[in-house]
Amino acid sequence: MLDLGTSLIASVERDPKALAICDGPLELTYEAWFGKISALVAGLDALGLKPGDHLLTLMQNRWETASxxxxxxxxxxxxxxxxxxAKPDEIDYAVEDAEARAIxxxxATAEAVAGSRRSGALPKLKAGAAADGAESLDALMEGSAPDATPRATADDWSLMLYTSGTTSRPKGVPRRHRAERAAAIAHxxxxxxxxxxxxxxxxxxxxxxGVRSLLxxxxxxxTFVCLPxxxxxGALDAIAARKVTNLYLVPTLYHDIVHHPAFAREKVASVTKLGYAGAxxxxxxxxxxxxxFEPELFVNHYGSSEVYTFTIDQNAAKKPGSAGRAGINQRVRVVPLGAKDANVLAKPGEEGEIVASLLGDESFEGYWKRPEATAKSLRDGWYFTGDTGFFDQDGDLFVTGRADDMIITGGExxxxxEVESCLSLHPDVVEVAVVGLPDERWGKIVAAFxxxxxxxxxxxxxxHCKTSGLANFRRPRAYVFVDEIPKSPVGKLLRRKLVAGExxxxxAASPARTTELS
Incomplete structure (x- = not known):
């Protein structure tokens, strides 16, 4: 397996004059971009960074970030x-946890970095002009340097992503070059x-x-078209101007695109492939x-930061809700909820926890300095995802949510x-989120926002729920009409905020009321 540096050089050799990246008016061929990347490698050397060091970045999707x-x-x-x-305390945590050597x-992130106590003594680079003791990233890339040569092997660490922390501190997910490249090839x-x-x-x-799209x-x-x-x-303009051929987004961004007044079929006519993941x-x-879009290909990609691909459905619209079958580097099972053994399988149609093989080429090996989290999630060669789902009679996987999101109402x-998909089919519903709210009689009631x-x-x-065939116990007992559904920066639904009343x-909406079930 190639390391990623060698993989990039192979791309430069194969297509030196092809357009590699653009950011607004900026355009760079593979050959020209590699020159700037090589200059940046020399600049990182000058900061005193050594192989194996962590470089912390707080950047939007600029061409400099990709570089x-x-x-x-x-x-x-x-x-x-x-x-x-990220806020200053979140930067402090990452600096300490990752033992970062530079930032x-x-x-857009200067104020937060300035407020971070632990980053104060670190060497710094800043996009644009030098400021506050930070060297100019742009100036480094304007310099000249010999073509960079790879210093990592396929078995070395490539990057570390942080998972979203909801009830605890974020967990670092370190991944090796070979796992990252395998995931890119599979993508x-x-x-x-x-x-x-x-x-x-x-x-x-x-x-x-985002990393997968780049690789x-x-x-x-x-060509990688940056949209900071x-x-x-801006997305519609970029798609039309650059003749973008494929989109790989979270559902929220697709929702915003097709519901925007500026959306028009002719603006996205170049797009032939849609892919989604993340929710x-x-x-x-x-x-x-x-x-x-009338796409040639409509892919539902189900995976995670830890194991990039779990399953793939290349014809998502044909069987809505299906996540398909195991990816080309993976094996996937569903075990009964609460099971500790990946060899105890749920029956077709039985909802359980989804587990994925750690033998897959795209898999991680454990969380960074979090042995307790690693022990909880990695068991006997399988990754327990915390996601719930079931296999249908055809062998296709359906992901039903997170185990923590499951609503237990009256013992059911x-x-x-499932409830969200039902309500989404009503023509007057733009977005919907369903959570369980505390109830003295039922334990929790199903509430739709x-x-x-x-x-x-x-x-x-x-x-509508009745005529759609939704079982009585699944029908919402409370409805709340909202202006916006709370989401994370990458468009993931934040159910916890709805439960917390945030x-x-x-x-103009009437107060939420309980709906009697009949």
Whole structure:
């Protein structure tokens, strides 16, 4: 298996004059970009960084961020990207946890870095002009240096992503060069990417989906179109101007694109492949996307930071909700909820916990300095994902949510995803999120938070659930109409905020009421 630095050099040799990256008006061929990446490697050397050191980055999806990622692969550094919205205490935690040796930031993250106590003594690089003791990243890349040569092997660490911490501190997920490249090759194969395809680089490069888009694009000699911060108008303009051929996004971003007033079929006519991951997609959104884009390929990719691919469905619209079958580097099982043994299998149709083989080429090996978390999730060669799901009679996997999100009401298990998909098919429902709220009699009740496009009420939505065949115990007992559904920076639904009451109800909405089930 090639290390990633050698993989990039192979791409440069194969397609030196092909357009590799663009960011607004900036355009660089593979040959020209490699020159700047090589200069950056020399600059990182000058900072005193050595192979195996962690480089902490707080950057948006700029071309400089993508350059840093590749420079670290060549220099043998472990690129450790943080959400560019990170607060000073979150930076402090990452600096200490990763034992970071340097930090790279930009204007948008300068205030947070300045407020971080632990980053004060670290060498710093800043995109744009030098400031506050930080050297200019741009100046480094304007310099000249011999072509960089790879210093890492396929078995060395490539990057460390941090998982989202909801009830505890984020966990570092270190991944080796071989696992990262295997995931990129699988991404190309499973999404049927052709040589020279053009990808919209909007998923953050601190997230596994963004990193995968970057690496996969290089493998096929394609073009990575940077979009530093997502906005629908900017995304549509970039797709049209650059003739983007494939999109790989979370469902939330697709939702925002197809519901935006500026959306038009002619603006996205170049797009032939849609891929999504990061969250389940409702049936309603899936139907709307299939009609709006008419894609040749519509892929549901189910995976994680820890094990990039679990399953793939290359015809997602044909069987809405299906996550398909194990990826080309993977084996997947469903075990009964609470099971400790991956060899005890759930029956077809029985909901349980999804587990994935650690023998797969894309797998991680454990969390960074978190032996207790590693022991909990990795057992006898299998990764216990914490996700719930079931196999249908055809052998296709359906992901029903997180084990922690399961609603137990009156002794019955209710998957929020199933209820959301049902409600999403109502024409006046724009978005919906379902959670369990405490109830003295039932333990929890099913509550639906709805963003609507017309003044539809609880009674109409309850009637829709009845006629859709949703079982009585799964029907929401409470409805709350909201202006927005709370989400993370990468578009993941934040159910915990709804449970905690951290949402803005519609100004004109009536108070939530309980719906009687019959």
């Amino acid at each position: 840093l990622h590749w420079a670290c692969q060549l220099a043998g550094l472990i690129v450790t990207p943080l959400n560019w919205r 790279v930031y930009e204007d 190309v194969a499973q999404n049927l990417y052709r040589h020279g395809e053009c990808t919209l680089g909007v998923m953050p490069l601190y997230h596994t989906m 996969a694009t290089s493998v096929i000699g394609g 911060r997502f906005d629908v108008a 389940s997609m409702t049936d309603g959104l899936m139907k709307k996307l299939a009609a709006a 298990n209710v998957s929020p995803v 709805v963003k609507r496009s017309a003044p539809i009420g609880e009674a109409e939505l309850d009637a 949402y803005q109800a519609e100004a």
